[in-house]
Amino acid sequence: MAPRSQPTARQVRLGTELRRLREAAGLKAREAASLLNSTSAQMSQVEAGFAGVSEERVRRLAAHYACTDEALIDALVAMATDRTQGWWEDFRGVLPTSFLDLSELEHHAVFQHEVVITHVPGLLQTPDYARSVFSYMNPGLPSSELEPRVEHRMRRRAVLEVDSPTPYEAIVHEFALRIRVSDRRVARAQLKQMLDLSEQDHVTVRVIPVDQDDFAGAGAAMIYLGGPVPRLDTGLRDAPVNKGPLDTEAQLQRLRTLLLKVGKASLAPAQSREFIHHLAKEL
Numbered sequence: 333m334a335p336r337s338q339p340t341a342r343q344v345r346l347g348t349e350l351r352r353l354r355e356a357a358g359l360k361a362r363e364a365a366s367l368l369n370s371t372s373a374q375m376s377q378v379e380a381g382f383a384g385v386s387e388e389r390v391r392r393l394a395a396h397y398a399c400t401d402e403a404l405i406d407a408l409v410a411m412a413t414d415r416t417q418g419w420w421e422d423f424r425g426v427l428p429t430s431f432l433d434l435s436e437l438e439h440h441a442v443f444q445h446e447v448v449i450t451h452v453p454g455l456l457q458t459p460d461y462a463r464s465v466f467s468y469m470n471p472g473l474p475s476s477e478l479e480p481r482v483e484h485r486m487r488r489r490a491v492l493e494v495d496s497p498t499p500y501e502a503i504v505h506e507f508a509l510r511i512r513v514s515d516r517r518v519a520r521a522q523l524k525q526m527l528d529l530s531e532q533d534h535v536t537v538r539v540i541p542v543d544q545d546d547f548a549g550a551g552a553a554m555i556y557l558g559g560p561v562p563r564l565d566t567g568l569r570d571a572p573v574n575k576g577p578l579d580t581e582a583q584l585q586r587l588r589t590l591l592l593k594v595g596k597a598s599l600a601p602a603q604s605r606e607f608i609h610h611l612a613k614e615l
């Protein structure tokens with residue numbers, strides 16, 4: 333099988349976890365490769381996500397690495413044998429790979445938490461709102477590039493609309509609700525959509541009022557995606573320079589702690605809906 337030219341974030345994560353298990357076992361790549369009658373070069377490709385690995389090999393490696401966490405092993409097997417060709421593949425070669433990776437991660441997440449300070453969460457945006465954000469941040473972007481971005485953002489909502497939707501919680505600062513990325517009509521429609529979506533059992537929206545005491549989390553914007561086991565959770569930070577997924581235990585624990593802090597500063601869901609309803613009436 334030819335090496336992949338551009339592995340997805342999920343494929344890279346599988347390789348990363350296999351490398352972490354190997355290093356925890358105190359083995360070098362060449363030593364692990366010899367256990368499979370392979371080469372260190374092939375093992376390096378697997379651990380970098382450039383080459384696939386079979387279920388049988390994942391289980392053999394786990395045994396050689398003395399990993400006894402069956403839930404983790406089963407999750408790694410599922411990642412190794414997954415052949416999903418999701419809707420996001422329609423945008424390959426059209427949008428940056430980070431767009432596709434986010435869609436794939438959201439598709440496989442068992443839950444999703446999001447914190448936003450300056451914009452409405454992407455999963456809750458209307459087409460007009462998303463179009464205004466993309467066109468403002470990318471001035472002069474031609475329609476042939478702008479519209480695929482908007483369409484991709486709308487199709488991401490599939491995780492909330494399938495028969496078994498992903499539990500989703502968004503913590504939104506009041507600033508994000510008040511900033512008009514376009515005009516009153518767009519703002520009003522956006523708030524109404526948030527209210528409609530928040531009525532669904534699997535969608536929770538919480539608001540942080542601007543006058544909330546003891547909130548210093550202006551830089552807390554993030555997406556936290558739950559994996560099949562906590563070790564396979566993934567975090568993404570909203571930063572000027574995208575450093576990619578955060579997945580070490582130290583990084584994940586820091587994000588979990590930050591989520592708890594931000595959550596304590598937010599209103600309860602029912603209060604938040606009333607808050608958003610009041611803002612919509614002001615428009």
